[in-house]
Amino acid sequence: MKMRLTDLSVKKLKSPTSGQVTHWDEVTPGFGIRCSTKSKSYVVMYGERRLLKTLGRYPALSLAEARKRAKLFMATEASLETPNQEYDFEDLVEVYLEDCRLRLRGNTLQGYSLYLKQVKLSGRISQITQGEILRAIERYTKSPSSQNYAFTTLKVFFNWAVKRQHLTSNPLSVLGRPHKSQSRERVLCDEELKLLLRYTLMHQGDRFHDIVSLLIMTGQRRGEIADLQWSEVETDTLVFSRNRTKNKRAHTVPLGSQAIELLHYIDGGEVHVFGTALSDVPFSGWSRAQRRLVKETGLAHFTLHDLRRTFATNQARLGTPIHVTEKLLNHISGTISGVAAVYNRHSYLDEMRAAVAAHDEYLTDLLAT
Known part of the structure; x- marks a missing residue:
């Protein structure tokens, strides 16, 4: 069912007596709101298999923000259409963080953003070597724990880049954390x-x-x-x-x-x-x-x-x-x-x-x- 989604029209949408009904936006293709008996959720349809992703619930998520998230998500997924497109590290980090905003908790996103921007790397993503990454981690982070966090963040990022076909392999895939973590046993008396x-x-x-x-x-x-x-x-x-x-x-x-x-x-x-x-x-x-x-x-x-x-x-x-x-x-x-x-x-x-x-x-x- 297609309609022009506005703040007023979304507010007036009635819940079905059973099942779910999805109202698709005439303005933003692939974007809509799914109404169930108990809630309304913004969704976006993507890919050849016409998969659905939930963006958030109304009214906690506004229509304007949901539409913005839908456009960002579809732009990110569209990168799969051109798997060999070359990205600079900084540009691909921005695409990655936009993708993370749609699916991760705020604290996790904050940590990813901190280390991806703190560890300075540049140049084409496919040209960055394992040695460059390790030297940058050592140079731009101080404590062993922050080096471990930076390493894990970058490893997850490069795994994402491989999944999105921007890379053929993860340069950190065969490596473990730089510093062995010690299990904590501190209990206050x-x-x-x-x-x-x-x-x-x-x-x-x-x-x-x-x-x-x-x-x-x-x-x-x-x-x-x-x-x-x-x-x-x-x-x-x-x-x-x-x-x-x-x-x-x-x-x-x-x-x-x-x-x-x-x-x-x-x-x-x-x-x-x-x-x-x-x-x-x-x-x-x-x-x-x-x-x-x-x-x-x-x-x-x-x-x-x-x-x-x-x-x-x-x-x-x-x-x-x-x-x-x-x-x-x-x-x-x-x-x-x-x-x-x-x-x-x-x-x-x-x-x-x-x-x-x-x-x-x-x-x-x-x-x-």
Whole structure:
């Protein structure tokens, strides 16, 4: 069904009683909006096999932005029509990042963009050698960890270029990361955790300190807490949709009394808003804020992910069954996996609430000593 898509016409589209109906735009060929019984999603059709790609849901994604994404996506896919077209490295990076914007989370895209533009390479993509790439990584990145991240980012990029037939082979395909990663085992002891939590609670209203406090209390991932929306905060739970979690699984997290009290404090006035309406403005300056926190507390170096490991360790100390801890952490692999994961649909929400209550009591006693 073809029609001229406008903001008003999209708004007036009615949901079908069953199935799906797609309305194709008369202005932008291949672009349309698919209406189901519960939602409306912008789509684009591409390729000889007339494949469909979902661009985003209405009204979270505006018509103008969806149309722009559709044009960019079709322009990217059109490059498959000319597989031998030569690109300069910088130009192909821009095409790649536009493609990434359509399918990757913001944090991932930000990391890719950082390293692809930080490591300076130039010239025809097919003429760049393995040696040039490795020398550029060593020259433009400082720490072993950032060299590893840059290497992985470029390896993924060159794989994409091969898939799009801009290259015949990936110059980094046979190589591993420059530096062997060491698995981290840092767990904060009670005294360290008490000192850290007292410090962050004493500085309520500072966004980074509030993030750290919630990480200690909930054990969730950094990005999930940093990008928290008020719509995800219910009375005594956090509810994350599948597009907000690392493993693409919806996740419900019970909250202890301290986390609830902190969120009420954050929401208590304009001065103490967590970001702007929680996360309208992405948090930046992680490394600088982390270094300042370590310096001001006098603690030995730790990462924010160590707080998640500490949360899991303390749950074990409190006697929480491992499968309940994994539910709290939203882990896919673990004690409930394979066939058991398929047939076991129990949410364990009551068990999770009990575990969170025990952890909340543990933190209360810790702060009181």
